[in-house]
Amino acid sequence: MRILLVEDDAVLSDVMRRSLADAGHRVDVAASVADADYLWRVQPFDAVLLDLNLPSTASPTSGIGSGLTALRQARGRGDRTPVLVLTARDRTEERIAGLDAGADDYLGKPFDLAEVEARLRALVRRAQGTDDVAMLGQLKLDRKARRFSVGSAPLDLPAREFEVLWELMSPAGHAVSKRTLSDKLSSFDESLGDNALEAFISRLRKKLVGSGASIRTLRGIGYLLEAEA
Numbered sequence: 001m002r003i004l005l006v007e008d009d010a011v012l013s014d015v016m017r018r019s020l021a022d023a024g025h026r027v028d029v030a031a032s033v034a035d036a037d038y039l040w041r042v043q044p045f046d047a048v049l050l051d052l053n054l055p056s057t058a059s060p061t062s063g064i065g066s067g068l069t070a071l072r073q074a075r076g077r078g079d080r081t082p083v084l085v086l087t088a089r090d091r092t093e094e095r096i097a098g099l100d101a102g103a104d105d106y107l108g109k110p111f112d113l114a115e116v117e118a119r120l121r122a123l124v125r126r127a128q129g130t131d132d133v134a135m136l137g138q139l140k141l142d143r144k145a146r147r148f149s150v151g152s153a154p155l156d157l158p159a160r161e162f163e164v165l166w167e168l169m170s171p172a173g174h175a176v177s178k179r180t181l182s183d184k185l186s187s188f189d190e191s192l193g194d195n196a197l198e199a200f201i202s203r204l205r206k207k208l209v210g211s212g213a214s215i216r217t218l219r220g221i222g223y224l225l226e227a228e229a
Helices: 010-022 033-042 067-076 092-100 113-128 159-168 178-185 194-207
Strands: 002-006 026-030 047-051 083-088 105-109 133-136 139-142 147-150 213-218 222-227
Touching (some): 010 026, 033 067, 047 067, 047 113, 067 083, 067 092, 083 092, 092 105, 105 113, 159 222
Parallel strands (some): 047 083
Antiparallel strands (some): 213 222
């Protein structure tokens, strides 16, 4: 998954970023409403982790941080990216405000990092209409374990090839554009070009031989993972 983390606490932000990255996710970090709004507009994300209480820009009257501003702006322009709101455990008004503004779930601080990842996975699964375990021919994806296999044999893939195949199987049978794949696999410091993406697709095709699943190129559209006839 590509995740936007909006958190002004530098220490907590770094810990969360590292934890999510270690779990195989790509994480972009924003420490302010302005940065969050900009990143949210220019980059597609699978999910957003949003701290509502941003002290530097909090409302002096409500006491609720202006993380709500970024959320309301996104929902106002029709963005339906799943949002997990992070709140102080004893701030009921924050949870209510976040949910009313369009958040999909909330988690009180302090929290377990494993629960953060699990809740994000559940939100994305719900949004994409996918299950934790997906099958196509003999190809199997266990999202919870982040593992591919063909039959009973594990399919070990380099990180970028893994991410390409993950996107193509979320869900399988759904066309994914080159732009979407490039955006999901790129960072703001490193852009993934068409040649690199085509090389990943070529290598994946060879590794999927005999799996009952194959990648079809849809000219002018992108790629489609489908069951072989």
